[in-house]
Amino acid sequence: MKINIIKMEKGHMELEFSGESHTLLNLLQSSLIEDAKVELAGYSKPHPLMDRSQLFITLKRGNKMLDALKRAAENADGKLDEFLEGFEKSLSELNE
Known part of the structure; x- marks a missing residue:
């Protein structure tokens, strides 16, 4: 990734x-929106055949961009952890 x-x-x-x-950008966007x-977070993929996407972020006044991106990454990581826990629980219930 670049x-x-x-x-x-x-x-x-x-x-x-x-x-x-779309997978990573959708996850980042939803984490930023939360x-x-x-103020605003969105992404676009200009053309399906192009290997580029853009992420747009607007913060409310007085906030720092790096802090917002770090919080979004931590939030996304938490969502993936929740998914893994739920999936492992479902597997263990299936094997009982």
Whole structure:
């Protein structure tokens, strides 16, 4: 995965991801949206045949972009942990 910063202004950032699909970007977007300090989060994939996607983030006034991205990554990690726990529980119940 390669990440390029396309635009970085106070409270707004646009990132371009190469080598990533909707899976990661959708997870990041949903994690960002759940953050009360984030005003707007979205992503786009300009063309299905292109290996690039863009993530757009706008923060509420007085918040730091790096902090928001770290919280989103931690939130996404927590969601994946919950999935793994639920899946393992389902497997153990199936084997009983």
